[in-house]
Amino acid sequence: MSSAGSDDKATRAQAFVQGLVSPTQALGGHRELGTTALARRLGLTDEQLGGHWCSRCSGIWYGCMLEVECPSCGNRHG
Numbered sequence: 001m002s003s004a005g006s007d008d009k010a011t012r013a014q015a016f017v018q019g020l021v022s023p024t025q026a027l028g029g030h031r032e033l034g035t036t037a038l039a040r041r042l043g044l045t046d047e048q049l050g051g052h053w054c055s056r057c058s059g060i061w062y063g064c065m066l067e068v069e070c071p072s073c074g075n076r077h078g
């Protein structure tokens with residue numbers, strides 16, 4: 001039974017990467033990479049879009065929760 005708080009930051013970072021945390025809350029400044037073609041075709045509202053971090057672009061793009069590919073550079077690894 002060691003300290004239970006040590007994994008907390010990693011868990012929150014993971015939640016952010018997976019789009020579970022609003023990127024505007026998590027980051028003060030970032031690039032907006034746009035919305036995926038699929039999300040636009042589905043006509044998703046802002047509430048239905050998930051923010052995804054792209055480390056290659058150092059920015060946020062928006063799409064369905066299941067989407068993983070940055071619409072700007074095609075990076076699929078966050």
Ligand SMILES: [Zn+2]
Nearest residue numbers: 054057070073
């Ligand atoms: Zn990218």
